Amino acid sequence: xxxxxxxxxxxALAKFxxxxxxxxxxxQYVIIEAAxxxxxxxxxxxxxxxxxxxxxxxxxxxxxxxxxxxxxxxNPVPIPMPGWQKKAAAAGHGLLYLLILxxxxxxxxxxxxxxxPVTLFGWFQFPxxxxxxxxxxxxxxxxxxxxxxxxxxxxxxxAAAAIYxxxxxxxxxxxxxxxxxxxxxx
Amino acid sequence: MTHWPRLSALGWxxxxxxxxxxxxxxxxxxxxxxxxxWTTVAASSSIEFTGTLAGGEFTGKFQxxxxxxxxxxxxxxxxxxxxxxxTGSADTADADRDVAxxxxxxxxxxxWPKATYEASQFAAAGPGQYQARGKLxxxxxxxxxxxxxxxxxxxxxxGAILSGRASVHRLDFGVGQGEWxxxxxxxxxxxxxxxxxxRR
Numbered sequence: 001x002x003x004x005x006x007x008x009x010x011x012a013l014a015k016f017x018x019x020x021x022x023x024x025x026x027x028q029y030v031i032i033e034a035a036x037x038x039x040x041x042x043x044x045x046x047x048x049x050x051x052x053x054x055x056x057x058x059x060x061x062x063x064x065x066x067x068x069x070x071x072x073x074x075n076p077v078p079i080p081m082p083g084w085q086k087k088a089a090a091a092g093h094g095l096l097y098l099l100i101l102x103x104x105x106x107x108x109x110x111x112x113x114x115x116x117p118v119t120l121f122g123w124f125q126f127p128x129x130x131x132x133x134x135x136x137x138x139x140x141x142x143x144x145x146x147x148x149x150x151x152x153x154x155x156x157x158x159a160a161a162a163i164y165x166x167x168x169x170x171x172x173x174x175x176x177x178x179x180x181x182x183x184x185x186x
Numbered sequence: 187m188t189h190w191p192r193l194s195a196l197g198w199x200x201x202x203x204x205x206x207x208x209x210x211x212x213x214x215x216x217x218x219x220x221x222x223x224w225t226t227v228a229a230s231s232s233i234e235f236t237g238t239l240a241g242g243e244f245t246g247k248f249q250x251x252x253x254x255x256x257x258x259x260x261x262x263x264x265x266x267x268x269x270x271x272x273t274g275s276a277d278t279a280d281a282d283r284d285v286a287x288x289x290x291x292x293x294x295x296x297x298w299p300k301a302t303y304e305a306s307q308f309a310a311a312g313p314g315q316y317q318a319r320g321k322l323x324x325x326x327x328x329x330x331x332x333x334x335x336x337x338x339x340x341x342x343x344x345g346a347i348l349s350g351r352a353s354v355h356r357l358d359f360g361v362g363q364g365e366w367x368x369x370x371x372x373x374x375x376x377x378x379x380x381x382x383x384x385r386r
Contacts, residue, residue, distance in 0.1 A: 040286065042365045042372075049240035049371065115244055115279035122241020132279035 007077050009176045014072070017065040019179050021100060024058050025155075029148070052111060053121045059104035060120075066097055079171045085161075092158050099151040105129070106144045113137035221258035221265040224346065224384035233271060233380040237356075238373030246278035246287075253382050255348060259316070259337060262308040267318055267333075269303040291363045298325045305333065314338065322352075324359035349381040 004011040010018075028051060035047035078086065111118045112128035113136040119125045130136060165173035231253065236245045250272040257265045273293035278284055288295040305320025314336050322331040335350025355374045356362055366372060 040282065042368055042370075045240065045371045052240075115246070117239055117242020117244050119240060119242040125242040134279070134281070137280075 004072055005075055008172065009076055011072065013068055014065070015177060015179050017061055017068065018177060021058060021061050021065065022155075024054055024061070025100070025103075025151075028054055028058070049119075049122075052107065052118050055104045055107045056118060056120050056126065058100060059108070062097070062100040062104070066101070069097075076176050079165070079173050081165075081169075089161065092154055092161070095154050096151070096158060099147060099154065103144070103147050103151060106140055106147055110137060110140035110144055113140055218263035219261065221256045221261040222386070224255045224257065224386065226253040226255060227383040227385060230383035231381060233269075233378065235276075236377045236379070238375065240371050244278060246276055246284075248272065249275035249277050251275070255382060255384060257308075257337060257346075257348065257384075259310075259314075262310070262316070265306070265308045267303060267305040267320060271301045271303075272299060273301050273324070274299060291366050292361050294325060301325075303331070303333070322354060322359075324361060327359045329354075329358050343386075345383070345385040347381065348384055349379075351380070352378045354378060 002009070002011050003013050005014060031047060031051045031054065035044055035051060038044040038047065081089075108118050108126065109129040112130045113133050115128075115132040117125050118128075162174040162177070165171050166175065232247055233251055234245055234247045236243050248271050252270045254266075254268040257267070274288050274295040276284060276287045276293065278287070287293055290296075293301075301322070301324040303320055303322045305318035307319040309317050309319070311317040311334060316335055316337060318333040318335065320331065320333065321328045323329075331352055331354055333350050333352040335348055337346055337348050339346040354376050356376050357367060357369070357374050362372060
């Protein structure tokens with residue numbers, strides 16, 4: 001198992017963090033959509049609590065992912081592609097890193113503004129980010145939804161680009177981020 | 187095995203009266219002098235509660251309450267608390283939660299608009315610290331709830347700050363009916379903190 005990135009492959013930790021965050025964010029959407037169908041009650045409370053805990057887990061993993069990226073400089077050698085594509089890819093990646101931080105942070109602040117606690121599965125409680133404030137809560141709720149929409153669009157373009165590289169360009173762009181230590185083709 | 191003498195019903199009544207009379211007389215003769223009666227300054231007084239939601243704490247407060255406090259550290263026997271809290275004034279900074287608290291599953295404000303705390307037994311519990319042993323009534327259910335507090339009088343004795351805390355179990359009072367009796371997501375224990383600004 002190669003933990004660090006190599007010249008032609010992402011390391012195990014970068015892959016683990018990338019795919020865990022992908023799965024958790026998809027789960028987050030499913031959890032909160034299901035919760036919104038429920039009437040006010042214990043079940044809804046438990047679903048929303050789960051959403052908040054998973055969100056805080058995403059935040060911690062996002063910090064780990066960005067920290068590891070900075071500590072583990074030396075991404076795989078860029079695959080040759082036109083300059084505009086490199087710029088678009090870099091901008092997209094930067095935006096995704098920013099969004100996986102901002103999305104949980106906006107949710108956390110949103111809970112604080114409504115005076116609801118935020119915990120990690122009840123193990124410990126995070127401090128309130130802002131003081132209770134009704135209007136701020138409404139604004140943050142809107143921001144949380146808008147950020148999700150932006151994140152979903154950027155993530156879909158990111159995935160589409162990876163698939164384009166894999167099937168049309170037949171290069172290693174997708175393969176080098178695939179899990180389970182699959183080696184890119186020589 | 188003790189064999190009680192057989193007594194007629196009238197005999198029982200007489201016996202009971204005889205037994206009770208000296209005790210009542212004694213109680214009447216030791217009625218304590220009432221302690222200093224204070225006026226509570228509502229604007230600088232607060233009663234807060236902290237509950238547990240999904241393993242995390244949140245705090246709210248009661249916006250309206252009336253606290254009749256007669257207290258003197260030198261006259262604990264004559265001290266009395268009577269606090270009436272408007273249950274519908276519970277404010278947790280979230281309208282949905284406040285509506286739920288006022289609703290039938292929690293305070294059921296339409297039926298029980300007030301919670302009361304009454305205490306007439308006080309004991310010293312350390313320097314400047316006291317404990318009241320009183321009854322808290324919520325939703326018509328009364329339970330003994332001890333309250334620990336400090337009493338800090340200002341220099342000329344014209345005012346004082348009475349602040350303290352208590353711990354209650356919401357389910358003892360039926361606060362949380364039906365599915366809310368489950369304590370996994372909404373904890374049973376609720377901590378109360380209060381600060382009363384008193385003046386003569």
